[in-house]
Amino acid sequence: AAGTKRMLNNFETIGLKVTGVGGVNANTAGAVVMNTTVASPTQGGHITVFPAGTIRPLASSVNFSQWQDVPNLVTVKVGAGSVVNLYTMTAGQTSLIADVAGFYIK
Numbered sequence: 623a624a625g626t627k628r629m630l631n632n633f634e635t636i637g638l639k640v641t642g643v644g645g646v647n648a649n650t651a652g653a654v655v656m657n658t659t660v661a662s663p664t665q666g667g668h669i670t671v672f673p674a675g676t677i678r679p680l681a682s683s684v685n686f687s688q689w690q691d692v693p694n695l696v697t698v699k700v701g702a703g704s705v706v707n708l709y710t711m712t713a714g715q716t717s718l719i720a721d722v723a724g725f726y727i728k
Contacts (some may be wrong), residue, residue, distance in 0.1 A: 625677035627713035637674055640722050641704035648704045659693040659719040660686045667712025673701030
């Protein structure tokens, strides 16, 4: 969730509410553009960003190596409850920074 300060674990999915702040209206936003950055991963892996309430796709959004900080711009549909999910697949832990840069109207 927003403001959570801890490392994410392997196979962990967290939800991030992407509406209601920064002018992103829950009634009009159909998708958001997010800068998603992996920071200080203890092992290599990937992050997948996808709409809440849907099945996680096989494609990754950010791929990274051990100790490599990697940003990527991601466009994702707003999911159930105005939430997007962030899934981590790594043998270690990683920090994840995600911020909404803009949105598309439905």
